[in-house]
Amino acid sequence: MxxxxxxxxxxxxxxxxxxxxxxxxxxxxxxxxxxxxxxxxxxxxxxxxxxxxxxxxxxxxxxxxxxxxxxxxxxxxxxxxxxxxxxxxxxxxxxxxxxxxxxxxxxxxxxxxxxxxxxxxxxxxxxxxxxxxxxxxxxxxxxxxxxxxxxxxxxxxxxxxxxxxxxxxxxxxxxxxxxxxxxxxxxxxxxxxxxxxxxxxxxxxxxxxxxxxxxxxxxxxMTQIRIGQGFDAHRWGDGQSVWLCGVEIAHDKTLIGHSDADAGLHALTDALLGAVGLGDIGDHFPPTDPQWKGASSDRFLRHAVELIAEKGGEIVNVDVTLICERPKVKPHREAMRARVADILGIDLDRVSVKATTTEKMGFTGREEGLAAQAVCAVSMPL
Structure with a gap:
């Protein structure tokens, strides 16, 4: 309404x-x-x-x-x-x-x-x-x-x-x-x-x-702090750009997935859902459902925010780490923080986005894919 x-x-x-x-x-x-x-x-x-x-x-x-x-x-x-x-x-x-x-x-x-x-x-x-x-x-x-x-x-x-x-x-x-x-x-x-x-x-x-x-x-x-954590990974494929934490970055590859494959937002969505005991992103947006084909991942994250608000919760802070050799995240980090803060409806200083590599080890080191992990704190009424 x-x-x-x-x-x-x-x-x-x-x-x-x-x-x-x-x-x-x-x-x-x-x-x-x-x-x-x-x-x-x-x-x-x-x-x-x-x-x-x-x-x-x-x-x-x-x-x-x-x-x-x-x-x-x-x-x-x-x-x-x-x-x-x-x-x-x-x-x-x-x-x-x-x-x-x-x-x-x-x-x-x-x-x-x-x-x-x-x-x-x-x-x-x-x-x-x-x-x-x-x-x-x-x-x-x-x-x-x-x-x-x-x-x-x-x-x-x-x-x-x-x-x-x-x-x-x-x-x-x-x-x-x-x-x-x-x-x-x-x-x-x-x-x-x-x-x-x-x-x-x-x-x-x-x-x-x-x-x-x-x-x-x-x-x-009369509140308690709930901690949630999420992890997501997608493989690389042919493309010209990649979506990470709600920001499109020009790149010589793209991440493959049913939606826009934004691993950062997927991991964060899972973390928030987990903090309040509401399952994971697949429970709410099944990859077998054609309506989510190519969907923008901010829709998934906003849904988690709405569910938390309905339960009387408040997001305290979030921390996302992107794991990849390329693209370089630092030039886009502040834009990512701002975008995540906007989607969550919280102050910028409650949002952290970081990146690291695995020193050429594993599937991210071989540039076969990108991974993301997220941690969040949510204040919930008792």
Whole structure:
């Protein structure tokens, strides 16, 4: 399902003592968490809405990941600006998820939950059932105790078809809606409830930062590091170029295989699958299946990345070693690192690509073929 994201970060942060979108949380700015979560989950486009005097800062930080636009006088106006920007990039029936940057502990699995509900609904919001007793007060005393039955605490992201929420905002008549679900319901759009998460708590007061830091520390303590290793080899044949770690290199031979025979990416795919106990590349992409004939190996690697994300895992680092006499890998090593980092969606300093020879010994030394081995570390929830 094609989906897009609008991240609203246009507030002044008066109750938190400053613009909370730039305050540090877990070692990085609050806004980073949401941008990275949507990017990791595969959002086609991300629109970040910030105050006008934050435009330069936000564009410098997120220009490769998102389009940054100016916010409005209130939250509803900021959302409207985000919708206007997205209308130039997306189809009306595409899904748009509207999210408050002040709920930074967004994870890909929250986004996946919404997408699943949208398979059968036009709109959905993450929400938690209300558990506290309700009281209505006047002059410092309780005057009523409304029932909490059937009441929910709405969170974000809130997800809609782009055309639906655009029309809902254009036809809204009244004070600014507090959230998108309110505008959608007023326009006659049925909004489904999806299971929320207490970790999507909203940063409103200074003490909220301490609460979310505690959640982050808890997550770190409830993970384990999994190690995976992979190995692959292909024989040389007639050709004019070879694919290694996602980079095409001019050469007087090519590697023979059912796909593009990129031994580096094959070894790395096996390492990642092995780290999370999901078999090997042949289980997922059988060489007997004609649809994978000549396929680009980045498809295999991306599949492994998606499976790890679905299990709540995070790739910590990867290390690939190519074993061959020729071609020389060093001139292409940085391009390979960059390509692998891009496919995996991780920082460049988490990717290592090296090469070695076998001093003319064995099948690689006789230039009968090329081999690759890979090691990875994956952080998995307990």
């Amino acid at each position: 094609t989906f897009h994201a609008i991240i609203v970060a246009g507030g002044s942060g008066t109750r938190t003592g400053g613009r909370k979108q730039w305050m540090p949380l877990g070692g990085k700015p609050v806004l980073d968490w949401s941008v990275e979560a949507f990017a990791e989950a595969g959002a086609a486009h991300i629109v970040v809405v910030v105050p006008e005097d934050d435009l330069d800062r936000a564009r410098a930080r997120y220009s490769t990941m998102a389009r940054v636009v100016t916010g409005g006088a209130d939250r509803a106006a900021s959302v409207g600006n985000g919708i206007d920007a997205l209308m130039t990039m997306a189809a009306l029936d595409d899904v748009v998820m509207i999210h408050d940057a002040a709920r930074p502990l967004l994870k890909p699995h929250h986004i996946k939950t919404l997408n699943a509900v949208l398979e059968v609904s036009r709109a959905a919001v993450l929400a938690l059932p209300l558990t506290d007793s309700l009281k209505r007060g006047e002059d410092g005393r309780i005057v009523d105790a409304p029932s909490r039955e059937g009441l929910w605490r709405a969170q974000t992201p809130q997800a809609f078809r782009l055309g639906d929420i655009a029309e809902a905002y254009s036809t809204w008549d009244g004070p600014a809606p507090t959230d998108e679900a309110t505008a959608a319901a007023a326009a006659g759009i049925e909004v489904a409830l999806a299971e929320g998460d207490m970790r999507l708590h909203k940063l409103t007061y200074p003490d909220d930062f301490a609460l979310l830091e505690a959640f982050i520390a808890q997550e770190k303590s």
